Amino acid sequence: MTIRIDPSAAKGTVSPLLHGQFIEFLGECIDEGLWVGPDSPIPNTDGIRSAALEALKRLAPPLLRWPGGCYADTYHWQDGIGPRDQRPTTYNENFGTFELDHHGFGTDEYLRLCEALGAQPWMNVNMLSGSVREMRDWMEYCNRAEPTDLARLRSANGHSEPYGVRYWGLGNEPWCGGGNMTPSTYMDLYRLYASAMPSFTHSNDEPSMMYPIACGPDGNKPVERVEWTRQLFQELASFRQPPISAYDLHFYNWNIEHPEDTSTEFDQAGWTRVVEGCLELEDIIGEQWGLMQAGLAAMPHPEAAKDPRLESVDLVIGEWGNWHLDAFEVRPALRQQVTMRDAVTTALTLDILQRSCDKISMACNAQTINVLNSLILTEGDATILTPNYDVFMMYQGHRGARALGLDRQDAQTGVYTFASVKDGHVLVDLTNASMDQSVDQTLTLPVDARVEDFRCLTSDDPHRFNDKADPDAVRSRQVALDAPTGREFTVHLEPASVNTLTLSLV
Ligand code: AHR
Incomplete structure (x- = not known):
């Protein structure tokens, strides 16, 4: 889907x-x-x-x-x-x-x-x-x-x-x-x-x-x-x-x-x-x-x-x-x-x-x-x-x-989403709420767009947290995407992850 x-x-x-x-x-x-x-x-x-x-x-x-x-x-x-x-x-x-x-x-x-x-x-x-x-x-x-x-x-x-x-x-x-x-x-x-x-x-x-x-x-x-x-x-x-x-x-x-x-x-x-x-x-x-x-x-x-x-x-x-x-x-x-x-x-x-x-x-x-x-x-x-x-x-x-106006959730992948547009940029939230399954999520647009940023917040263990001993154990990071321009993008979403994709409209 x-x-x-x-x-x-x-x-x-x-x-x-x-x-x-x-x-x-x-x-x-x-x-x-x-x-x-x-x-x-x-x-x-x-x-x-x-x-x-x-x-x-x-x-x-x-x-x-x-x-x-x-x-x-x-x-x-x-x-x-x-x-x-x-x-x-x-x-x-x-x-x-x-x-x-x-x-x-x-x-x-x-x-x-x-x-x-x-x-x-x-x-x-x-x-x-x-x-x-x-x-x-x-x-x-x-x-x-x-x-x-x-x-x-x-x-x-x-x-x-x-x-x-x-x-x-x-x-x-x-x-x-x-x-x-x-x-x-x-x-x-x-x-x-x-x-x-x-x-x-x-x-x-x-x-x-x-x-x-x-x-x-x-x-x-x-x-x-x-x-x-x-x-x-x-x-x-x-x-x-x-x-x-x-x-x-x-x-x-x-x-x-x-x-x-x-x-x-x-x-x-x-x-x-x-x-x-x-x-x-x-x-x-x-x-x-x-x-x-x-x-x-x-x-x-x-x-x-x-x-x-x-x-x-x-x-x-x-x-x-x-x-x-x-x-x-x-x-x-x-x-x-x-x-x-x-x-x-x-x-x-x-x-x-x-x-x-x-x-x-x-x-x-x-x-x-x-x-x-x-x-x-x-x-x-x-x-x-x-x-x-x-x-x-x-x-x-x-x-x-x-x-x-997007649906809250992709019925097939289960990924939760929201998107907004400002100044020619679309910001898409993609949350994979599965505790242990990764998912590949496809997105399409009616116009060409370029990937500006893909950011992921996750951890190899969803129980992990940040504390004095390890203050950056769970931190968001930028992820490089292979095909940054087009009308269709597929992103890999780690289990238990919050992701944002920024697209600029071209
Ligand atoms: O946020 C903690 C407490 O929760 C607030 O003081 C109160 O308004 C609510 O019950």
Whole structure:
């Protein structure tokens, strides 16, 4: 069977924001991971681990969500501003972290990191132990241009220009640790908080830059997630102000029911279960999108016509990634290794997000460093790039490209695929999700093309991972192809491999 690629059959644009990342005060994601502090013997740039910073600069994540997650619901932003030696010490109990919290990495450190990376910030507001006033002050501190006290405080802390933070999450997982709320209780709180958000406009006609994000459902619970969305959008239909800019679904690919299966030890059944588990996201996106459209269609139109922000709600995924059983059992909390199994599911998930670019506006991998589906793992002074880092790097070319309408999988070879076109280049993802069988995959185009690059991420053993002893055990490499120009190409795909083929149209 052949994958037919038609560069003229584009079906939407892949928002760069689909390649977002998520960092939280959890385990060693920030403290000891990304943030080591300026006095650390570990080489750092103003407190940020230099090796991680350089790796993130190369990756250039377009979006970075912070400070949680669950942690956001206990975070008081004023603990993390001003001179570091005057910041309070609190205690972090988030998800088994159990560490002192010195607040070295706060709002200015985070927003300056976003600037250095060229990432859009997505900040999550404390709806559980914070207050409307606290939220409003945080927004004022970040975004006010006029010389108010909070804007002058920001200047005194080194940033005279407003940061211009647009994306604000209101609450986190309120159906669970974020308050154990019903959709109705959450919507009441959402309205309260969203109504109090400053607009940062200077006339009533100017649209606000602020983009409030409401909490979507637990993507892993089929019955509850339908009910949450159905009820929340019913509420929205009957009482529509203030608008919701986006609705945040969380989806983890749970692998916790098989004690024999850890992040590094698995058999064929464990491989297949985890690969198939990540694919569920595509159906969930379709389901949630459908429920949202049905809810919006039920809204009385005259009001929607008055305010375009009431007409649509974006669907976003604030957290996604593999979650293996051992993550629960370790310290630092939620740390797990990353093998080719995770790299394959990371590739397949990015393919799903990119293919769903007409439905999903933003998405964040959970999390960037030392937690769950990591791109970077640290061991003391060592900074290790996981195979997931390579996948994100290999997929960079899709950002801002136009998605091509391909089937998810070649029915005969089983190879998973996605392709996009930008500036006369087609980037094709080819993932061989078989644990032990290689495959020869043929691709055809209606026009001549030249192979620019063929890159493969694999390992002779799919259980292998990168660590301090062998930091480059699993690394992507360029593969030479024999017949680089034409309309038909056959590529050899190793077992358990993520591959990208870049073609330039001639
Ligand atoms: O990413 C780890 C945790 O998973 C987050 O804090 C929370 O939002 C989710 O349950």
